[in-house]
Amino acid sequence: MADTLNLAADPVELTAALVDVPSVSGDEAELADLVERSLRAQTALEVVRLGNCVLARTNLGRPKRVVLAGHLDTVPVNDNLPSRLDGDLLHGLGTCDMKGGDAVMLSLAATIEDPVHDLTFVFYDCEEVEAVRNGLNRIERELPEWLKADLAIVCEPSNAIIEAGCQGTMRIEVRAKGVRAHTARGWMGVNAIHAIGDALRRLETYEPRHVDIDGCVYREGLQAVKVEGGVAGNVVPDAAVLTVNHRFAPDRSPEQAEQHLREVFAGYEVVVTDFSAGALPGLHTEAAQELVRAAGGTPVAKLGWTDVARFAALGVPAVNFGPGDPLLAHTQQEHVPVNDVRRCREVLWRFLSRG
Structure with a gap:
């Protein structure tokens, strides 16, 4: 591996160089050192x-500041390293999610000499694992x-729009209770799995x-994402749990979503297990304009959750803008159009540079 990257190179070449340094979540040190x-x-x-995490910024006294953010980690390797250029597509783990975006950020960091706005570049770790470990x-x-700015651009894949x-996002457990009995005398019990049926019909x-x-x-x-219940093959179950994931528009707060x-599930016990x-x-x-x-x-609209929400929570307007199709993220066939x-x-460059 080279001691440094050529940040002035074609950003496609820079993407390939980043991809060829494995950086599965929790093991980003080598790539962070290189960056x-x-x-x-x-x-x-x-x-x-x-x-x-590696952070870099200008301090030129411009009236506005723009943050560009990208994570360095990837999901585990799935026989998709090293990178491979095939015509107009660069294949490999992280090409789309999101080393193509990181390469764009590094290229801009090295080549914009007279930016319209002060710039902050944030390269962070552990985005692909549980939120508590996220480097942000x-x-x-x-x-x-x-992290203070007038606009944040998270360079996650967005098909370059x-x-x-x-x-x-919110996950809940919809819980039903029953009474155990032997299935030979099922009328003496109350089947909790049967009771969950109405919740499924509501969905x-x-x-x-x-x-x-x-x-x-x-x-x-x-959407229902998990159903749990059952004691044994001859027992009427006395408990059942339906796990539901709700993706809600940003005009709702988590409290309103709950x-x-x-x-929706009136009559059931509802327990919130996770939300963002x-x-x-x-x-x-x-x-932004x-x-x-x-x-x-x-x-x-972004149909999904990304770290733009972290910036929004800090009062910083944020958008997603990066190369690649988000539907290819985490797949063995991951690639990015050059x-x-x-x-x-x-x-x-057009947005940020005076040139």
């Missing part, structure tokens, strides 16, 4: 290392000033909202 050395050697940016948490606790905001007839916010349409969803679910708030589009700000003009086209990588770099 840190490269930024210190090839840019005039202020650079800080925090664990396996550590940055928020220990270096919160590094602006995806605004994101959905919230079958549920009509999710489609919510238009700033021209972005968020499609809500309510209240909605309690109404969504993020409103944030397209009304001046900086500048980005939209640079990108052309029409922004769309034109996506170059387009994202071109759009962000």
Whole structure:
């Protein structure tokens, strides 16, 4: 492995170089070292290392600041390393999620000499695992000033178009209780699994909202993802649990989403096991409008949850904008179109540079 990356290279070549350094969640140190050395050697940016997070920024006194953020980690290797260029597609683990976006960020860090806005580049670890390990948490606790900005761009794959905001997510357990009995005398018991049936029927007839916010349409969803119950092959079960995942539009708070679910499953015990708030589009700000003009086209809603929500919670408007199809993330066939990588770099250069 080279001591440093050539940050001025074609961002597609830079993507391949990043992909060829394995960085499964929790094992990002080698790649973080390489990114840190490269930024210190090839840019005039202020650079800080925090664990396996690498942060860099300009301090030019511009009236606005833009944060560009990308995670360094990937899901486990699935016979998809090293990278492989096949025509207009670069294949390999992390090409889409999200080393193509990281490469765009590094290219911009090294080549924009006179930015319109002050810039902060945030490369962080452990995005692909449980939220408590996410490197943005550590940055928020220990270096919160590094996340302050007028706009944040999370370079997750978005098919090289602006995806605004994101959905919230909530998981609940819908619990039913019964009375045990021998199945030979089933009438003496109450079958909890049978009792869950009505909750499943409510899901079958549920009509999710489609919510238009700033021209972005968020499609809500309510899905059963797990059913548990049963004691033995000859026992009427006295407990059953249905796990449901709700994806809700960002006009709902988690509290409002919970209240909605309690109404849907009235009569059942409902226990919230996990939730993350969504993020409103944030397209009304001046900086966001500048980005939209640079990108052309029409922004769309992000159908899913991303770290834009972390920035929104800090009061920073945020969007997703990066190369690659998010549907390919975590698949063995993961790849990124080279034109996506170059387009994202071109759009962000146009937005950020005076040149």
